[in-house]
Amino acid sequence: MTTPMVRIQDLSVEFGRGAQRVRAVRGVSFDIAPGEVLGLVGESGSGKSTLGRALIQLIQASGGSVQFEGQELMGLSQAQMRPLRRQVQMVFQDPSLNPRQRAGAMLAEVLSTHGLHTGAARAPRIAELLHIVGLKPEHASRFSHEFSGGQKQRLGIARALAAEPRFIVADEPLSALDMSIQAQIVNLLIGLRQQLGLTLLFISHDLDVVQYLCDRVVVLYLGRVMEIAPTADLFDAPAHPYTQALLSAAPIPDPTQAAPQVHLLGDPPSPLNPPSGCVFRTRCPHAIAACAEQVPELTPTGAGRWVACLRHTEWT
Amino acid sequence: MTALLPRLHVRDLHTRLLQGDSPLPLVRGVSFDLHDGQTLALVGESGSGKSLTALSLMRLLARNARWECSGQALLTDAQGQQHDMLKVSDEHMRQMRGHQIAMIFQEPMTCLNPVLTVGEQIAESVRLHLGLDTRAARAQALRALEQVEMPAARQRLDEYPHQLSGGMRQRVMIAMAMVCEPRVLIADEPTTALDVTIQAQILALMSRLQKDTGMSMLFITHNLGVVAHHAERVAVMYAGQVVEQAGVHELFAKPAHPYTQGLLACLPGRARQLARQSGQAVALQDIPGQAPAMNRLGSGCSFAERCSVSLPACQLQAPPWLGIATHARLCHLEGHP
Amino acid sequence: MAEWRLLLKTLFARRVVLIALVLLALMLLMAAISQWVLPHDPMAMKVSQRLRAPNWNHWSGTDELGRDITSRIFYGARYSLAIGAGTALLAAFFGTLLGLLAGFFKHLDAPLMRCVDAMMAFPDILLGIALVSILGASPTNVVLALTIVYTPRVARVVRASTLVIRELPYVEAARAVGVSTPRLLSVHILPNLMSPILVQLSFIFAYALLAEAGLSFLGVGVGAEIPTWGTMVAASTQYADRAFWTLFFPGMAIVLTALSLQILGDGVRDLLDPRLKGMQ
Numbered sequence: 001m002t003t004p005m006v007r008i009q010d011l012s013v014e015f016g017r018g019a020q021r022v023r024a025v026r027g028v029s030f031d032i033a034p035g036e037v038l039g040l041v042g043e044s045g046s047g048k049s050t051l052g053r054a055l056i057q058l059i060q061a062s063g064g065s066v067q068f069e070g071q072e073l074m075g076l077s078q079a080q081m082r083p084l085r086r087q088v089q090m091v092f093q094d095p096s097l098n099p100r101q102r103a104g105a106m107l108a109e110v111l112s113t114h115g116l117h118t119g120a121a122r123a124p125r126i127a128e129l130l131h132i133v134g135l136k137p138e139h140a141s142r143f144s145h146e147f148s149g150g151q152k153q154r155l156g157i158a159r160a161l162a163a164e165p166r167f168i169v170a171d172e173p174l175s176a177l178d179m180s181i182q183a184q185i186v187n188l189l190i191g192l193r194q195q196l197g198l199t200l201l202f203i204s205h206d207l208d209v210v211q212y213l214c215d216r217v218v219v220l221y222l223g224r225v226m227e228i229a230p231t232a233d234l235f236d237a238p239a240h241p242y243t244q245a246l247l248s249a250a251p252i253p254d255p256t257q258a259a260p261q262v263h264l265l266g267d268p269p270s271p272l273n274p275p276s277g278c279v280f281r282t283r284c285p286h287a288i289a290a291c292a293e294q295v296p297e298l299t300p301t302g303a304g305r306w307v308a309c310l311r312h313t314e315w316t
Numbered sequence: 317m318t319a320l321l322p323r324l325h326v327r328d329l330h331t332r333l334l335q336g337d338s339p340l341p342l343v344r345g346v347s348f349d350l351h352d353g354q355t356l357a358l359v360g361e362s363g364s365g366k367s368l369t370a371l372s373l374m375r376l377l378a379r380n381a382r383w384e385c386s387g388q389a390l391l392t393d394a395q396g397q398q399h400d401m402l403k404v405s406d407e408h409m410r411q412m413r414g415h416q417i418a419m420i421f422q423e424p425m426t427c428l429n430p431v432l433t434v435g436e437q438i439a440e441s442v443r444l445h446l447g448l449d450t451r452a453a454r455a456q457a458l459r460a461l462e463q464v465e466m467p468a469a470r471q472r473l474d475e476y477p478h479q480l481s482g483g484m485r486q487r488v489m490i491a492m493a494m495v496c497e498p499r500v501l502i503a504d505e506p507t508t509a510l511d512v513t514i515q516a517q518i519l520a521l522m523s524r525l526q527k528d529t530g531m532s533m534l535f536i537t538h539n540l541g542v543v544a545h546h547a548e549r550v551a552v553m554y555a556g557q558v559v560e561q562a563g564v565h566e567l568f569a570k571p572a573h574p575y576t577q578g579l580l581a582c583l584p585g586r587a588r589q590l591a592r593q594s595g596q597a598v599a600l601q602d603i604p605g606q607a608p609a610m611n612r613l614g615s616g617c618s619f620a621e622r623c624s625v626s627l628p629a630c631q632l633q634a635p636p637w638l639g640i641a642t643h644a645r646l647c648h649l650e651g652h653p
Numbered sequence: 654m655a656e657w658r659l660l661l662k663t664l665f666a667r668r669v670v671l672i673a674l675v676l677l678a679l680m681l682l683m684a685a686i687s688q689w690v691l692p693h694d695p696m697a698m699k700v701s702q703r704l705r706a707p708n709w710n711h712w713s714g715t716d717e718l719g720r721d722i723t724s725r726i727f728y729g730a731r732y733s734l735a736i737g738a739g740t741a742l743l744a745a746f747f748g749t750l751l752g753l754l755a756g757f758f759k760h761l762d763a764p765l766m767r768c769v770d771a772m773m774a775f776p777d778i779l780l781g782i783a784l785v786s787i788l789g790a791s792p793t794n795v796v797l798a799l800t801i802v803y804t805p806r807v808a809r810v811v812r813a814s815t816l817v818i819r820e821l822p823y824v825e826a827a828r829a830v831g832v833s834t835p836r837l838l839s840v841h842i843l844p845n846l847m848s849p850i851l852v853q854l855s856f857i858f859a860y861a862l863l864a865e866a867g868l869s870f871l872g873v874g875v876g877a878e879i880p881t882w883g884t885m886v887a888a889s890t891q892y893a894d895r896a897f898w899t900l901f902f903p904g905m906a907i908v909l910t911a912l913s914l915q916i917l918g919d920g921v922r923d924l925l926d927p928r929l930k931g932m933q
Contacts, residue, residue, distance in 0.1 A: 043511035044482075058829055078834075085831035092829075096822035100844045109840070110830045148606050149362075156826070163830065178361035179538060183582035183602035205512065208541075212584035212600060249516035251541030253583050255564050259545040260516040266467065267481040267514065 003070065004031035005167060005199050006055070011064035013047070013054045022271045024050040026223040027064070029298065032167075037193065037200040039214030039231070041207060041246075045271055047223040048203045052169045055201070056088050057081055068167070086114045089160040093172040096156055097144035103130075103155055104140030110162040132195075133158045134188060150181035157188065161196070169201045174209060186213060207250045211235050216304070219243050222271060222279040225298055228306040239307045239315070241284045278310070286311055321392050322349035323532045324373075324417075324500050329387035329402075331365075331372045339384060340611055343368050344556040346387075350500065355526065355533040357543040357564070359579075360553035363607045366536045369553075370502045373401055374419050375409050391417060394499055415445040418493035422505035424485035428477040434461075435473030438492050445496045460491040465521060483514035487521070494525060501526075502534045507542065519546055540583060544568060552576050555608055555618035562643040572638075573645040574623045578603040617648065625649065670920035673913035680910055684731035693721035695728040695880055704896045714898035717888065722898065726906050729880040733862055734910070736796055736881065740861035741854050743800040748807020749850060753838060755808070756815025766812070769805045777802040781868045790876040799864055803857045810849050818842050848922050855918035859911030866907070882906050 013025040025047040032038045042048045054061040057073055066073040068088060073081070098106065107126045111117050117125040127137040133154040144152060153173060160168050170189070174182040186209060192198060204210050210217060210231070217234045219227045219242065227240040238244045248261040264283045269275055275282050281291040288311070296308045329346040332339035343365045350356050360366045368377070377383045389401040393416045401409065401417075413419075421427045429437060438457035442448055448456060454473070461469035464487040477485055486506060493501055503522070507515040523546060526533055535547055543550055543564065550567045552560045552575065560573040571577045580586055581601035591598040605622045617623070620630040627648060635648045665671045692712070699719035707714040713722035755765040775783075777799070784798035818824060819842065827841050866883025868874035870890070875881055882903045889899035 043513065053825075056829060058825060082831045082833075085829070090826070090829040092822050092826055096826040098823045098827070098841055098845075101840070109827075109832065109836075113831050113833070113836075150606060159826065159830065178607075179540075179579060179582050180361060180603035181606065183584075183600050184604070186584065186600055187602055207512070208583065208585035208588070211588060245513060249513045251516075251519075251539070251545055252589070253540040253544050253568070253580070253585050254589060255544040255568055257544075257589075260519065260541075262513075262516045262520050264513045265517070267483055268511075 002033060005034040005036075005069060006032040006201075007065075007067040008055065009065045009067075011051070011054060011066060012062050013050050013059065014062045020272065023274065024223055024271065025054065025061075027295075028220070028223070028225050029064075030218050030225065030228055032199060032201060034166075034199055035197060036216065037202055037214045039210035039217040040201060040203045040220065041205065041210055041217060042220035043205060043246075043268065045222060045268055046220040047271075048205075048220050049171055051220070052090070052171045052201060052203050056085075056090055056169055058090070082113075086163045087165050088167045088169070089163055089165040091153075091156050091160045091168060091170040091173045093175055097147075097152060099144050101144075102140065103135075103142055103144070103147075106155075107140070107158060107162050110159055114163050116162075116164070129158045129162055132161065132192070134184075148181075149177050150184060153177060153181075153185055154188065157185075157192070161192070165198075167199045167201075169203070171203045172205070173202075174204065174206065182209070189213065207235075207247065219246070222268065222274055224279050224295075224308065225306075226280065226308055228298070228304075230304055233303065233305060239301065239305065239312050240309050241286050242280050245283075245285075278308075286314075320351065321398075322351050323392055324350040324534070325388070325390040325392075326350075326373065327388040329369060329372060329389065330385065331368055331377070332384045334382040334384055338611075341613075342556050342610055343372060346551075346553070346556075346558050348551050348558065348561065350532045350534060352499075352532055353526065353530045354549065355535050355547045357547035357550045358534060358536045358553060359538065359540065359543055359550055361538055361607065363555070363610070364553040365556040366553050367504055368556075370419065370504055370534065370536055374413060374417065374502065375401065375406075376419070391500065411445070414441050414493075414498070415496045416498055417500040417502065418496070418498040419502040419504065420486075420489045420493045420506050422508050424482070424489045424509075425477060427489060428485060430477055433474050433476055434480070434488050438488070438495055441492055441495055456495060457491075460495040461488070463494065463525070464488075464491045466491070481514075482510055483517060486510060486514075486518055490518075490522065490525070494529070497529060498531060500532050500534065502536070504536045505538070506535075508537070508539065515542075522546070540579065541585065552579070555613065556610065557618065557646060559619065559647070560645040566643050570643075572643065573619075573647050574625055574649070575603075575619050576645075578622075578624070617646075665920075666923075667920070669916055673916035673920070676909055676913040677917060680730055680734060680906075680913075683727045684734050687727045687731060691724045691727055693724045695720060695724040697721075704892060704899070706896070707898055713902040714896065716885070716899050717892055717896075722885070722902050725880045725885060726882065726903060729882050729885065729903075730906070732792055732875065732879055733865070733882040733907070736792055736799075736865050736875075737858040737861045737910075739796040740799040740803060741858040743796065744803040744807055744857050745850055745854050747800070748804045748853070749811050749843075749846070751804065751808040752811025752813075753815055753843065753846070756812040757819055757838060757842070762812075765808075769808045772801055773805040775802070777864055778867055778871070781864065782871065782873045785868065785873040790873060792875050792879070792881075795865055795868060795875055796861075798868075799861050802864070803860065806857070807850065807853045810853055811846055814846050814849050815842060818845050851918045851922045855911075855915040858914050859907075862907050862911060 009029045011025055011028045015022045015024060028051060040048045040051065053059045055066055061074060068084065104126050107129055108122060111122060111125065126140055130137055130139055135151060135154055147155065174185055177185065193200065202210065202214055214231050216230050218225055219240065221242050226242045234243065235247065238247055245263040248263055251260045263285060266283055269282055277292040277294055278296050281287040290310055296310050298306045298308045300306050327347050329343055330341065331343035332341050346369050348356060358366045358369065371377050372385050373389050385402055387402060390398045391401050392398050399412065435454060435457050438460055439453035442453040442456045458469060458473060461472060466472050466484065466487050507518050510518060519542065537543060547564050550562060550564050551558045552573065554575050560576045567576065571580055582603065584600055587598045587600050603622050608618055614631060616631040616633055617635045620626045623630065630648050635646045637644050638647055639645050697720060702715050702719040703717055705711055705715045711721050711723065716722055751765055751769060755762045780802055781798040785794050788794040824841050827837055862883060865874055865881060866886045869881065869884040870887035874884060885903035886900060893900040
């Protein structure tokens with residue numbers, strides 16, 4: 001049992017005050033093993049983006065602990081966090097480029113911030129970074145508006161790689177891209193992972209890509225973890241009612257396969273006023289009275305699977 | 317195929333943006349037929365011209381630019397009369413919009429007036445096209461909301477758009493579009509901004525409404541998963557042209573145009589499915605490069621530079637239509653499997 | 654070299670900007686050479702020549718004390734331009750500093766903006782009167798007073814823009830990279846604030862010119878002996894009905910300068926936008 005690279009325990013992130021208090025992330029715990037690609041899925045309001053940002057301390061978490069290679073990240077000052085930022089980087093949804101900064105200057109800035117490849121070694125390193133992500137050296141002198149969507153995302157990945165990190169959080173990196181470009185970026189990420197031995201937290205709402213790319217998946221709903229499982233197990237035999245509903249609602253691009261099923265009625269509850277007990281109970285087809293009284297614990301069900309449901313034993 | 321007149325008959329639609337010296341062709345000779353009760357999916361990536369096609373038909377092109385549309389777009393109304401949507405007067409078109417042909421958009425929040433209640437916005441359409449008075453219009457609006465399965469419909473009539481969730485707002489848009497019982501509904505990416513579970517609800521609703529009213533639908537999307545289960549026929553667009561038109565089953569089973577083949581091979585869901593069927597791992601294919609700039613199109617096939625099976629002739633000559641009436645493609649390659 | 658040519662081409666993409674630049678250059682030239690090249694002595698009073706309509710001798714006519722208006726406009730240019738420019742630059746500097754800090758650092762926002770509110774609470778004329786009466790009537794004190802008056806405008810605009818830019822993805826990305834805060838402010842936020850700041854600059858210049866006129870009218874401006882355009886306008890109000898040229902020509906000087914500055918400001922703002930840099 002190798003020590004996890006990232007360990008999150010009971011993480012909570014809250015915004016606002018009083019009546020406007022939103023608990024975006026509540027009591028989330030999971031590990032990420034070195035070299036693994038962990039998928040974080042959820043719909044809007046699930047808190048997945050917030051979780052990603054809180055993990056790398058871009059926003060302030062309100063409770064819990066985040067450990068990177070055994071070191072506690074919560075409560076570190078900006079100055080203490082800075083050297084760690086070399087190890088932990090983020091790829092954003094498009095666009096995340098300063099419109100007034102040229103591509104090369106942006107990469108140089110990352111190198112300067114961490115004191116890497118100074119002096120004469122800098123220009124070749126920038127060219128190398130561009131090459132790794134499939135761009136050309138002449139792209140260094142261009143501004144962000146001169147790039148297409150796919151190229152901008154490649155640049156975003158280059159920026160994340162410039163610091164030579166071990167762990168990257170990718171927050172919906174494909175959502176703003178066309179299908180053919182998404183496939184290019186997915187293949188790029190796979191190649192980079194193999195080449196550089198990266199560990200990835202892949203945040204997405206696109207189940208197909210997650211299934212293709214990730215080793216394990218964490219399913220979030222309204223800020224809480226519903227299920228954790230290895231990818232194949234999750235998609236073949238989902239244990240949590242929410243996962244089951246989510247998978248059956250996702251349309252399969254093959255007219256000979258089953259059409260998307262509607263198992264969930266109504267809209268997700270507002271994060272300002274989440275349901276008591278299990279947050280999913282208001283839309284769950286299997287909800288019982290007990291579901292309103294206690295928050296289901298994330299229980300291990302063997303072979304790396306965890307489910308947060310009072311009735312899960314009835315169908316696993 | 318039915319021998320009846322198609323509800324919507326579009327022939328050789330061209331839309332050009334007038335700017336600077338030369339007009340920029342953005343829709344280049346799009347043709348299709350839409351029959352009653354049928355859904356045609358218009359599929360393409362960004363820049364393919366699919367939204368512009370719809371906006372050109374509805375004569376809703378952006379007014380801060382100058383456009384030039386040519387071609388034919390014959391709409392057969394409920395009485396059996398034909399109107400060429402591209403040639404009728406503005407006033408005539410205004411009467412037809414909402415009444416004979418309606419459109420719903422991707423982002424319902426920006427398409428709903430934030431200072432009017434939902435009921436008022438639906439009733440407006442009713443008063444305009446059916447000439448009903450305020451009370452009757454409100455009753456009709458309520459019926460429309462119930463038809464789209466809006467929970468607590470009576471209460472929603474007096475609520476404002478910001479009080480509703482994304483899925484509910486899209487239901488309101490559908491209600492507004494359906495309230496005057498149009499014969500044709502154009503849906504431009506109606507579920508792209510919605511969560512998967514809500515998307516399933518909305519798509520099921522739209523299918524049911526279509527079955528109940530017998531209206532035809534032009535469904536614009538880039539999501540092939542949605543196309544597979546909610547359309548009978550598919551037209552694939554690339555760089556302003558339709559490059560393949562087929563029934564949905566044929567398109568997925570035997571895609572004939574290299575772009576369609578490439579698109580299908582891009583889908584992780586399909587790669588996984590093929591892996592499962594064949595028992596071996598299937599790598600995700602991608603289409604290298606990006607869509608061409610519309611002001612730098614050559615005389616040949618616009619897909620040639622990204623095509624893995626292109627011939628030298630493809631760059632020079634415009635491709636012809638090959639195949640049969642029910643499954644046609646714009647390609648030079650003969651007998652391509 | 655090619656870079657400069659492209660810069661100039663973008664700047665003068667609209668002919669109006671070129672005209673504006675030429676006008677401003679003329680004004681500056683006027684101010685600079687006024688000491689040596691003047692048709693008449695701007696201070697020379699010739700009561701027999703008072704309130705003469707524009708003629709070959711006096712291109713803009715004469716004022717109530719027989720002084721040549723043209724010469725006075727030329728001579729006054731340097732004071733007016735200095736007051737306008739001084740106020741605009743100082744207000745922009747302090748306003749940007751306050752706005753940037755208030756917008757970026759949450760804990761500084763409330764205290765700084767209360768100071769700004771306090772500054773805004775004073776009507777400009779009243780504040781001008783108060784300051785000038787304490788410090789005395791001189792161009793420097795007028796600039797000081799007007800700077801205090803106009804800094805809040807810039808501060809509010811800059812703060813609002815900073816709040817927006819601070820949340821943009823690329824700023825977040827820079828923070829994720831570990832970029833230091835000073836660099837974040839200077840490289841990522843400040844350049845993207847240029848547009849609203851430039852707009853404010855040209856506005857404040859124009860307002861300062863007019864405010865100076867108002868203060869001078871009330872006798873708490875620069876002092877009657879210095880012929881700024883504002884004092885000329887102020888003094889002309891008594892005679893404008895029978896001698897319109899006493900109001901018209903100094904007034905036109907103010908209007909043309911302010912307008913040229915605004916057009917030039919627009920041009921420079923477009924220049925700084927990298928998106929338009931490449932457009933031919």
